[in-house]
Amino acid sequence: MHTDYDLVIIGAGPAGLTAGIYAGRAQLKTLLLEKAAPGGQILVSDWIENYPGFPEGISGADLMMKMAEQVKRFGIAIESNEVISVDLSGQIKKLTLSDRTATTKAIIIATGASPKKLGVPGEDEFYGKGVSTCATCDGPFFRDSVVVAVGGGDSAVQETIFLTRFAKKVYLIHRRDQLRATRILQERAFANDKIEFVWDSVVTRINGSEAGVQGVTVKNVKTGRTSDLSADGCFMWVGITPNTAFVKDAVQLDAGGFVVVNAKMETSTPGVYAAGDVRNTPLRQVATAVGDSAIAATEAAKYIENLEAGHS
Numbered sequence: 001m002h003t004d005y006d007l008v009i010i011g012a013g014p015a016g017l018t019a020g021i022y023a024g025r026a027q028l029k030t031l032l033l034e035k036a037a038p039g040g041q042i043l044v045s046d047w048i049e050n051y052p053g054f055p056e057g058i059s060g061a062d063l064m065m066k067m068a069e070q071v072k073r074f075g076i077a078i079e080s081n082e083v084i085s086v087d088l089s090g091q092i093k094k095l096t097l098s099d100r101t102a103t104t105k106a107i108i109i110a111t112g113a114s115p116k117k118l119g120v121p122g123e124d125e126f127y128g129k130g131v132s133t134c135a136t137c138d139g140p141f142f143r144d145s146v147v148v149a150v151g152g153g154d155s156a157v158q159e160t161i162f163l164t165r166f167a168k169k170v171y172l173i174h175r176r177d178q179l180r181a182t183r184i185l186q187e188r189a190f191a192n193d194k195i196e197f198v199w200d201s202v203v204t205r206i207n208g209s210e211a212g213v214q215g216v217t218v219k220n221v222k223t224g225r226t227s228d229l230s231a232d233g234c235f236m237w238v239g240i241t242p243n244t245a246f247v248k249d250a251v252q253l254d255a256g257g258f259v260v261v262n263a264k265m266e267t268s269t270p271g272v273y274a275a276g277d278v279r280n281t282p283l284r285q286v287a288t289a290v291g292d293s294a295i296a297a298t299e300a301a302k303y304i305e306n307l308e309a310g311h312s
């Protein structure tokens with residue numbers, strides 16, 4: 001059975017890069033695709049201190065650079081390209097890329113997830129003019145400023161703490177009166193006197209002028225009262241949406257749009273695997289993405305071997 005590739009890995013975040021290392025060592029003819037910069041969401045993470053092997057912690061960018069180097073060492077190149085559509089129904093999987101079509105025996109979906117939008121007036125209008133989801137990219141623009149941050153998960157709390165390096169004050173607006181973030185991050189945030197918590201509240205509008213954000217309108221969900229907060233920026237971390245639109249008719253997704261896999265990282269379609277943030281997982285970390293991909297790539301290699309031996 002002739003195909004252009006044995007394995008196509010879609011996405012070069014921690015999951016895709018790990019799959020690349022395993023595929024390279026298994027000597028599979030592999031295409032590793034990334035539509036943006038290799039590294040995925042973790043690129044914008046200032047400091048990672050829960051990935052083993054780096055006792056002092058490591059920046060997201062440095063960790064991803066090291067993983068990309070390791071992939072290259074095993075002879076896998078990372079191609080900048082986008083998958084437009086897929087036909088995964090047969091044994092030969094067909095992909096339409098932005099510049100050509102390609103065929104492969106197996107696929108690992110490692111496209112990760114993107115930050116969710118709030119869906120309030122002003123969000124799109126002021127995106128890049130004070131509205132942001134990336135503290136490492138945009139935080140330094142807010143030196144000695146007042147900014148708001150929205151959300152109560154790990155991202156919101158970790159990035160809010162990072163913002164206090166620059167901003168003189170950060171209002172952390174959360175829709176409940178308890179954070180979702182892990183305990184150690186909560187404790188650091190509570191101990192940081194530049195952070196003022198705005199509990200039980202949602203942002204209903206981002207206000208500004210041509211120059212950019214000037215503040216937000218906040219509604220207390222318990223009292224129904226609204227008030228305006230003055231701020232120069234509005235950062236949002238209200239969860240993630242999986243990047244699965246291109247496979248929505250090709251593999252089973254859960255209600256949130258995440259790819260459903262079993263313990264072998266197999267999707268509902270034979271020869272198609274998913275790993276990392278894009279899948280239905282209880283924990284989204286670099287460590288879990290790496291573990292998923294070690295399994296996915298090993299299983300994909302076995303699947304390809306069986307296919308070639310005529311057992312599938």
Ligand code: NAP
Nearest residue numbers: 151152153154155156158175176180237238239240283284
């Ligand atoms: P998340 O855990 O889903 O948290 C989203 C937060 O936004 C929640 O606090 C949620 O409130 C709030 N929210 C959701 N929709 C909202 C809306 N429309 N308006 C206002 N608030 C809204 O997302 P995340 O923080 O981006 O994290 C994603 C994954 O990455 C998680 O698995 C997380 O553990 C992981 N992560 C880990 C680290 C780390 O280990 N250091 C760092 C970053 C991310 P409720 O709490 O009320 O639901």
